[in-house]
Amino acid sequence: MKTAVPSAYGLLRELSRAFRGEGIEEPEREAEILVCHALGISRTELYMDACHVDERALRVLDSLFRRRLRREPIEYLTGCAEFYGMRFRVGPGVLIPRPETEMLVEEAVRILNARKSAAVDVLDICTGSGCIAAAIAAEVPSARVVATDISAAAIGYAVENARLNSAGNVVFVQGDLFDPVGGRDFHLIVSNPPYVKSGDLAGLQREVSGYEPREALDGGEDGLGFYRRILEEAPQHLREDGVLLLELGAGQCGAVAEIASECGLRVARVLKDLAGIERVMVLEGPAVQGRA
Ligand SMILES: C[S@@+](CC[C@H](N)C(=O)[O-])C[C@H]1O[C@@H](n2cnc3c(N)ncnc32)[C@H](O)[C@@H]1O
Secondary structure: OOOOOOOHHHHHHHHHHHHHHOOOOOHHHHHHHHHHHHHOOOHHHHHHOOOOOOHHHHHHHHHHHHHHHOOOOHHHHHOEEEEOOEEEEOOOOOOOOOHHHHHHHHHHHHHHHOOOOOOEEEEEEOOOOOHHHHHHHHHOOOEEEEEEEOOHHHHHHHHHHHHHOOOOOEEEEEOOOOHHHOOOOEEEEEEOOOOEOHHHHHHOOHHHHOOOOHHHOEOOOOOOHHHHHHHHHHHHHEEEEEEEEEEOOOOOHHHHHHHHHHOOOEEEEEEEOOOOOEEEEEEEOHHHHHHO
């Protein structure tokens, strides 16, 4: 990349061209994001092309450009990701929230809003950046949300993200799956656990395999290790009429439904994402089934 480009708009055009040449999937969008980030300007200011570009900004942009060419995710470069219309801090050590996970939040909010009780207890297992927990907490102020993750780095991001999004009704605890909540039970348990088969990890996009934490992705040999553990333990932590919501990986629905049935849980429904993939499983405990 040349460094003596005088205007923001000129930089945008040069960066887009370079990204396109390097096979970056959305060259214009990513160039826009990085130029705005490096120059500290909005999109509108970028297109007005009226801002001053100094040497320092050029150096920052050049460094971001090189990191992106090494396929570091753009969200790690800017330090933030959008999820459910909210902004979340992300960086090395935490999974970047994915758009398909918004379905899990939408369904959780729908279920919680349909309940009659004033206060509801919600547990988010494998919270990562805290995106699911903070979004539910912000959308349903009467919810008392607890969220767990084994990674100290993830918990650090999650705490900051709840604060940034003014979600005061959520607490984060570090630990293995249900361990941090002891004998407590919940009206709603949600989880987007690691679900990639260990053998498939190396073949993921370079942005994912090279940068995102392995512990956020690796679901064991068949990708189902976390579903087994969560489904086995969930019945002890669900209230009488409690519901469990799980995000699923592509092609895992049948196997997860089988494990659920062995654990005494019933699949109430499965929601497909925009690509037609069975993405969210809604499960009920034995008490609800008894009443049906
Ligand atoms: C697929 S990521 C989901 C993150 C976030 N909920 C989201 O949807 O973006 C899975 C998360 O599970 C966490 N994790 C892995 N093993 C765990 C364990 N034994 N107990 C709790 N969390 C675990 C990882 O640190 C990671 O943050």
